[in-house]
Amino acid sequence: MSKSPWTPDYSKLADTYDKYRRLKPIDRLILDRLIRLADVRREREVSLLEIGCGTGNYITPLSWFIEKGIGLDVSKRMLQRAFERCREALFILADAAAVPLIPEAFDVVIAVLVIHQIWKDKRPTVFREAFRVLKPGGKLLTVTFDPDFLREHPYSLFPGVLELDLKRFCPVSELEGLLRQAGFRHVNSEEILMEMKYSSKGLLESARKKLISTVALLPEEKFKSGLGEFKRRLLSKYGEDEFPFTYKRTILVANK
Ligand SMILES: C[S@@+](CC[C@H](N)C(=O)[O-])C[C@H]1O[C@@H](n2cnc3c(N)ncnc32)[C@H](O)[C@@H]1O
Numbered sequence: 629m630s631k632s633p634w635t636p637d638y639s640k641l642a643d644t645y646d647k648y649r650r651l652k653p654i655d656r657l658i659l660d661r662l663i664r665l666a667d668v669r670r671e672r673e674v675s676l677l678e679i680g681c682g683t684g685n686y687i688t689p690l691s692w693f694i695e696k697g698i699g700l701d702v703s704k705r706m707l708q709r710a711f712e713r714c715r716e717a718l719f720i721l722a723d724a725a726a727v728p729l730i731p732e733a734f735d736v737v738i739a740v741l742v743i744h745q746i747w748k749d750k751r752p753t754v755f756r757e758a759f760r761v762l763k764p765g766g767k768l769l770t771v772t773f774d775p776d777f778l779r780e781h782p783y784s785l786f787p788g789v790l791e792l793d794l795k796r797f798c799p800v801s802e803l804e805g806l807l808r809q810a811g812f813r814h815v816n817s818e819e820i821l822m823e824m825k826y827s828s829k830g831l832l833e834s835a836r837k838k839l840i841s842t843v844a845l846l847p848e849e850k851f852k853s854g855l856g857e858f859k860r861r862l863l864s865k866y867g868e869d870e871f872p873f874t875y876k877r878t879i880l881v882a883n884k
Contacts, residue, residue: 634796635745636844638703644837646683646709654822654875661820662769665881666736668693677734679724680742684710691716725753732763740771744796755810762884770880773797777876782831785861787854789842800878812882820877825870828862
């Protein structure tokens with residue numbers, strides 16, 4: 629299994645991720661939207677594959693509503709955490725570019741904050757694999773960040789983060805093109821917005837714990853020196869008090 633240079637070492641980060649990146653209000657909003665877009669209802673007996681399921685933030689609550697759930701991830705440690713939380717789903721250690729499952733097995737495939745971690749050359753294969761394992765009429769739902777949003781986000785003040793993010797996250801229109809090339813039709817996207825309260829202290833703490841995968845990818849020296857500069861820039865732009873911030877994620881909907 630070849631590792632992408634855009635995926636941080638989750639064998640080291642899994643425990644912190646599991647502890648501090650449990651479902652937040654924005655994730656609950658996304659989860660509700662995914663449930664509606666995928667028309668997940670008990671009586672429909674939906675089969676769902678989550679690629680890059682991580683510690684099970686999404687597959688765990690989803691598995692209450694579906695008939696068959698499988699979580700797939702390249703990180704063994706992340707999967708172990710997911711398995712400890714969720715006994716209703718099955719978990720597979722595999723690369724999303726080579727899904728070891730039969731064709732046309734799922735009604736829904738989801739990928740939440742994963743595609744930016746996959747090397748660009750490999751993304752067409754990942755989408756083709758999702759297409760292959762979906763039943764005709766099935767849906768792929770991909771959650772990501774629009775690069776313009778990342779430019780406005782306070783994390784962009786961390787030295788080196790925006791440059792790296794702009795390499796990893798591509799414009800939504802580019803992803804839509806890749807989805808069409810993989811065979812999907814009726815590809816479209818929608819934005820999920822949420823008004824949040826941020827503080828310099830909270831943002832600094834998340835960076836310190838490397839909860840943002842881009843920060844976790846920085847070489848240790850750059851990370852350490854970046855923390856001080858990040859603090860200085862945050863305080864000079866936002867001060868010490870809480871400030872409002874409009875958070876945004878994008879969901880791409882693709883039909884087979
Ligand atoms: C930011 S985490 C998101 C986890 C989960 N979807 C969530 O929202 O909490 C990204 C996950 O994608 C996984 N991942 C990265 N590249 C992958 C690949 N090629 N195939 C499968 N999983 C991958 C990582 O191991 C990690 O668990």
